[in-house]
Structure formats: C-alpha cells, structure tokens
Amino acid sequence: MRRSIPAFAAALGLALTLTACGSSGDDGAKETTEPTADSATTEAALTGTLTMWVDETRIDVMKPIVEKFQSETGVKVDMVQKVSGDIRTDFVSQVPTGQGPDVIIGAHDWTGEFVNNGVVAPLQLGDKASEFSPSAVQAFTYDGQVYGAPYAIENIALVRNNELVPETKATTFDELVAEGKAAGTKYSVLIQQGDQGDAYHLYPLQTSFDAPIFTQTEDGSYTTDLGLGGENGEKFATYLQKLGSEKVLDPALGGDQVKEAFLNGEAPYIVTGPWYTTEFANAGLDISVLPVPSAGGSEAKPFVGVQGAFISAKSANPVLANEFVVNYLTTEPVQTELYELGGRLPALKTAAAKVDDPILAGFNEAGATGAPMPSIPEMGAMWQFWGTTQVQIIGGQATDPVGAWNTMVTNMQDAIDAA
Known part of the structure; x- marks a missing residue:
C-alpha cells in the first residue's frame, strides 16, 4: 500500500447525487428530500459531523484524504478505526439501531450482505459511472443498483522474469507453457494451488472457457444461476486434468x-x-506484468477486487455522506492521492492512465475487463466445492474430470437451493 489534491471546488461541480436516504440526526443536513449536487454545496449542507468507520488495513490511506476534506469544507469527520474482523458484522448489526456510522470504507464483496440486511443506501453515479473501469462499477452493483463508490482495484495477472524470457510471443496458454519449458527452468508457469486448491488463481483460465462461476445480467449484477456447468465447464475440467498430468499445476x-x-x-x-x-x-528481479493468455478461446478474465465507500441507510447526515463519498472520493485528484498512499490502482480511468508504475499499469491492463468477485451471499459456499474438486482433478484423484465437475456443480446447486 502507498501516498496532492488541488482545491475542493473542482469536486463540487460533479452532478452526482445519492438516492433517497434516511436521516435521523440533529446537526446539519436535515433535508428529507433527495439531495442534489447544488444543495450539497450550500453552506447549510456542509455543516455538521460525519462519522466514518475504517479498519486497520485502510485507515492510514484514508487519514490524509479525510483531513483535507475537513480543512477544505469545514465538515468535521469522526473517523473510527474498527478491527478488520469485526467491522463488517458490526455495521450490519449496529446500523438498524442507529448506532452505526454514516460512511464505511470496505471491499465490494460486502455489498450483497449489506443490501440484503438493508443497511446501505443506493448511489447515483450518473454519467460518472462511465469514467470508471467497468468492472469497478459492476463490483458494487446489486440488483441493478450501485451501492458503493469505487476508488481502487486489484487483480491477478501473468508476471514474467525478463532475464529468463525477455519477450512473450505466446497468444494462448498452451503456447505460454511451451515458452516456459523452453527456458529450461524447473517450472514453466507457476499457479498456486495447495491441498485445498485455489479456484481464485485459476479463474482466468476458467473464464476463457466461458464458464463463469455465476451468470451476470447486462448491468453486471450477478444472478444465482451457476455458469460453470454444461459443456464449457466440462471442457475446462478436462483441461485441468491435462495441466495436472503435465505437472504445470501441482497441488504441492x-x-x-x-x-x-x-x-x-x-x-x-x-x-x-x-x-x-x-x-x-x-x-532485484526485472519483471513485466501481462494479461493471462486464453486457454479456452475466449478472453481470460481474472477476478477483480474493488475498494470503495458505502453510505449507511440510516445516515444521520446523508448530504454530507454523499458529498464525501460521491462528489469527493470519485474525483481524479483524490483517486490519484489514494493510489500514491496505498499502491492500489485507481478505479477512475483518468487517474489510472496517469500511473507511471509499469507493474501496476500491467495489472490494470490485465484486469480492465475482469470479472468482479461476486458479492452475492451464495458465493461463500462455493469455494470449498470448487477448490476441492479442482485439486482432485489436478492431482489425479478424480480420474473422470467431467464426472467430478458435474458432481461439484450439483453440490453447488444444492447449497444454493438450501440457502
């Protein structure tokens, strides 16, 4: 994680609003109608205190941003550090009682739980949505509505040791394996597994077979319909067996x-x-970062993780919360500052384009059209079935990869139906 912001006035002109959000506080921002960009910039709307929860992994990045917001607007921000293991569950339990914060900083895959518990308010990014990486907005989209303002993204990609292979000509994963073997090293391409498997690191290969974990709607929302069954999933399972037999993948x-x-x-x-x-x-390694080549013929899409801010459905100061989350956090200077502070690639495309770190730029290219990690509650039960089956296929315990894969899909569907 890493570490300049011009006048706040540039941020105030953005036509971004928060959809209807409850208000129960006493100080400032007492409007009960939906706030607009104009109302958010009035003196009355920028009076009061904003409470924000941040965990220990993100607070050092957010502190300078919050301090500048305070000095430039006059708004007092009470930033509360919460333990990373508790912040999510505490938010869900305390918001309904009126004891939660106005804003919480966190990961996009909290979205489904937050929405299902009614503790976050939807946002309206408007035209601003097109200025973000598509996967960043999709990540915070649930049932067709956006619930978080993204500020940073991260994903996996192919990393090359330039001393061993100065140039990559491969356009498919099989060609990449051949190039790797030609280098004469112990391994050709390393992809971590372990005895529990690692579906996350294999996901680019799986998506290249058009076999996503869940299907998505046009707006990017995930459905609960499994997408990894059928012929495409079976082809991927067979390919995993091939990579295992060739020792490209190894459970050890x-x-x-x-x-x-x-x-x-x-x-x-x-x-x-x-x-x-x-x-x-x-x-001291000389490395380059590249997109993962396709194994199945379609684009290899890694999972994308997105950091962002949510607004409480019970915010005492929804206008102030909207001003910080939607009108301030989404501006290019702030997103650039967050990158410099935290080292994660900005979610805003203009800010990401100015990143001069070739390593992060490579990750950006590899994840530009990636698949957001599903935030729907059903996702939690998928990992064990998924990883266990994959590692059994790779290790040779499952001699019939198609049969093992179809059993896995059945077990996944049973878990979804029982939820």
Whole structure:
C-alpha cells in the first residue's frame, strides 16, 4: 500500500447525487428530500459531523484524504478505526439501531450482505459511472443498483522474469507453457494451488472457457444461476486434468512455494497479484506484468477486487455522506492521492492512465475487463466445492474430470437451493 489534491471546488461541480436516504440526526443536513449536487454545496449542507468507520488495513490511506476534506469544507469527520474482523458484522448489526456510522470504507464483496440486511443506501453515479473501469462499477452493483463508490482495484495477472524470457510471443496458454519449458527452468508457469486448491488463481483460465462461476445480467449484477456447468465447464475440467498430468499445476505448490520458486529463478512465469510483485522487485528481479493468455478461446478474465465507500441507510447526515463519498472520493485528484498512499490502482480511468508504475499499469491492463468477485451471499459456499474438486482433478484423484465437475456443480446447486 502507498501516498496532492488541488482545491475542493473542482469536486463540487460533479452532478452526482445519492438516492433517497434516511436521516435521523440533529446537526446539519436535515433535508428529507433527495439531495442534489447544488444543495450539497450550500453552506447549510456542509455543516455538521460525519462519522466514518475504517479498519486497520485502510485507515492510514484514508487519514490524509479525510483531513483535507475537513480543512477544505469545514465538515468535521469522526473517523473510527474498527478491527478488520469485526467491522463488517458490526455495521450490519449496529446500523438498524442507529448506532452505526454514516460512511464505511470496505471491499465490494460486502455489498450483497449489506443490501440484503438493508443497511446501505443506493448511489447515483450518473454519467460518472462511465469514467470508471467497468468492472469497478459492476463490483458494487446489486440488483441493478450501485451501492458503493469505487476508488481502487486489484487483480491477478501473468508476471514474467525478463532475464529468463525477455519477450512473450505466446497468444494462448498452451503456447505460454511451451515458452516456459523452453527456458529450461524447473517450472514453466507457476499457479498456486495447495491441498485445498485455489479456484481464485485459476479463474482466468476458467473464464476463457466461458464458464463463469455465476451468470451476470447486462448491468453486471450477478444472478444465482451457476455458469460453470454444461459443456464449457466440462471442457475446462478436462483441461485441468491435462495441466495436472503435465505437472504445470501441482497441488504441492501453494502460495509460499510458488513465490519462493519464482524468486529463486525456477520459472519464467507466475500468475499472481501485486502482493507478490513488490517482493519480486525488492529482490532485484526485472519483471513485466501481462494479461493471462486464453486457454479456452475466449478472453481470460481474472477476478477483480474493488475498494470503495458505502453510505449507511440510516445516515444521520446523508448530504454530507454523499458529498464525501460521491462528489469527493470519485474525483481524479483524490483517486490519484489514494493510489500514491496505498499502491492500489485507481478505479477512475483518468487517474489510472496517469500511473507511471509499469507493474501496476500491467495489472490494470490485465484486469480492465475482469470479472468482479461476486458479492452475492451464495458465493461463500462455493469455494470449498470448487477448490476441492479442482485439486482432485489436478492431482489425479478424480480420474473422470467431467464426472467430478458435474458432481461439484450439483453440490453447488444444492447449497444454493438450501440457502
């Protein structure tokens, strides 16, 4: 994570509004009608106190942003640090009682739980939505409405050791494996697995077979309809068996093992995220970041994780909350500042385009059309079925990959039906 903002006036002209949101507080922003950009910039609307919850993993990034917002608007922001393991559940339990914050900073995959519990208000990004990476807006979209303002994204990609392979000509994953083998190293392409499997790191390959975990509507919302069954999923399962038999994938190689192997020059390629590339760069490796090539013929789309801000459905100051979340946090200077503070790629396209770090720029290209991690509650039950089946296919315990895959899909559907 890493670390300049011009006058706040530039942010105030954005025509962004928050849809109807309850108000129960005493100080400032007592309007009961839907706020507009004009009303949000009046002196009355910018009077009062805003309470914001942030966990320990994000608070250092948000502090300077909040301090500037306070100094430029006169709004007092009471920023409360919450434990990362508790912040999500505390928000769900305390908002209905009126004890929760106006704003909470968190990850997009909290959206489904928040919406189902009625604790967050929908946002209206309007034309501003097109200025973000499509996956960033989709990530906070639930049942056709946007519930969070994105500020940063992260995803996995293909990382190359330029000393071992100075140029990548492969356009398919099989060609990439061949290039990797030609380098004469112990491994060709490293993708972490472990004894529980790792569906997250295999997802770009799976989506290239047009077999997503869940189907999506036109606006990007996830349905509860599984998309990984049928012929496309079966083809992917068969391909996993092939990669396992060729030892491209190995259940013995978990996250620590693939990281160390790449650091030791034992493979020219690894599929991983920015959490490891920092270590690679600090170790003196000359690396490049590229999109994962397709294995199944369609685009390989990694999961995309998005950081953002939600507004409480019971906010005491919805106009102030809207001013910070929708009108301030979404501006290019602020998104750039958040990138400099935290090291995550900005969700706003203009800010992302100005990132001069070639490593992060590579991740941006690889994840530009990626698939947001599903935020629907049903997702939680999928991982165990998914990872276990994949690793059994890879390791050879499941000798019939199609049969094992179809059993997995049936078990997933049963879990969804029982939810």
